[in-house]
Amino acid sequence: xxxxxxxxxxxxxxxxxxxxxxxxxxxxxxxxxxxxxxxxxxxxxxxxxxxxxxxxxxxxxxxxxxxxxxxxxxxxxxxxxxxxxxxxxxxxxxxxxxxxxxxxxxxxxxxxxxxxxxxxxxxxxxxxxxxxxxxxxxxxxxxxxxxxxxxxxxxxxxxxxxxxxxxxxxxxxxxxxxxxxxxxxxxxxxxxxxxxxxxxxxxxxxxxxxxxxxxxxxxxxxxxxxxxxxxxxxxxxxxxxxxxxxxxxxxxxxxxxxxxxxxxxxxxxxxxxxxxxxxxxxxxxxxxxxxxxxxxxxxxxxxxxxxx
Numbered sequence: 370x371x372x373x374x375x376x377x378x379x380x381x382x383x384x385x386x387x388x389x390x391x392x393x394x395x396x397x398x399x400x401x402x403x404x405x406x407x408x409x410x411x412x413x414x415x416x417x418x419x420x421x422x423x424x425x426x427x428x429x430x431x432x433x434x435x436x437x438x439x440x441x442x443x444x445x446x447x448x449x450x451x452x453x454x455x456x457x458x459x460x461x462x463x464x465x466x467x468x469x470x471x472x473x474x475x476x477x478x479x480x481x482x483x484x485x486x487x488x489x490x491x492x493x494x495x496x497x498x499x500x501x502x503x504x505x506x507x508x509x510x511x512x513x514x515x516x517x518x519x520x521x522x523x524x525x526x527x528x529x530x531x532x533x534x535x536x537x538x539x540x541x542x543x544x545x546x547x548x549x550x551x552x553x554x555x556x557x558x559x560x561x562x563x564x565x566x567x568x569x570x571x572x573x574x575x576x577x578x579x580x581x582x583x584x585x586x587x588x589x590x591x592x593x594x595x596x597x598x599x600x601x602x603x604x605x606x607x608x609x610x611x612x613x614x615x616x617x618x619x620x621x622x623x624x625x626x627x628x629x630x631x632x633x634x635x636x637x638x639x640x641x642x643x644x645x646x647x648x649x650x651x652x653x654x655x656x657x658x659x660x661x662x663x664x665x666x667x668x669x670x671x672x673x674x675x676x677x
Contacts, residue, residue: 372420376413437464488677490675495668515649558649576606583603
């Protein structure tokens with residue numbers, strides 16, 4: 370049986386309307402399923418945990434209807450020892466996971482991939498570890514990081530929940546203005562990084578750090594130089610004390626990682642430890658994890674199965 374975990378508030382409350390379209394198609398095709406609506410933050414995590422609570426529930430098919438954040442909650446709550454199979458139907462057009470999976474545009478086309486998949490895609494995942502104050506571990510599929518990105522993503526999420534998605538052009542303008550305000554507000558800090566337990570480096574004015582997962586078979590600029598048959602973590606960071614240059618970085622095409630701003634650095638690793646002098650905001654796949662001074666990130670070789 371298909372288990373649909375639906376975020377009705379995804380993409381500014383477009384999730385519910387998207388689900389009703391999918392529901393009509395499922396009923397027309399006489400597909401057996403059950404649906405769970407997640408009206409509150411954290412509900413998807415609890416639902417996925419309850420659906421995979423014991424070995425007897427092994428092999429469950431969990432289909433997420435929502436954004437990357439909803440998928441992150443489901444992954445974080447799922448008991449992976451029960452060998453679940455995942456499906457993903459993105460709501461809205463700004464899903465990095467959909468691009469990684471090579472999903473078609475449109476929810477009905479994605480539903481057809483779940484019902485009649487062309488392939489079973491295997492993905493590795495990352496784990497962010499920190500203390501808050503007890504040890505915490507958060508899984509993620511796309512990226513994690515601290516600083517500017519984390520603070521901006523949190524503000525944009527609050528704005529979308531409060532005002533909805535709105536006009537695409539106005540949304541782009543709002544995002545740019547909020548990025549400028551966030552860059553002006555955020556204070557840089559000293560940081561100590563350890564890559565793969567060996568390479569050590571220090572940053573005097575860390576503005577942001579982005580740790581993106583590189584999946585086996587990925588190609589393009591986001592692979593961080595890894596060969597296509599390998600996987601790992603592509604680290605990109607920006608350290609700069611000049612507010613004028615940081616604001617310029619935010620406005621530059623390609624963003625802070627265009628390579629045109631002094632202080633941009635990129636590294637490859639499979640494990641990262643970070644110690645900060647001051648608290649900075651932290652996120653996984655756009656989901657906030659609070660303000661912290663120390664954390665570590667590693668990639669897990671266990672393969673997650675996705676219907677594509």
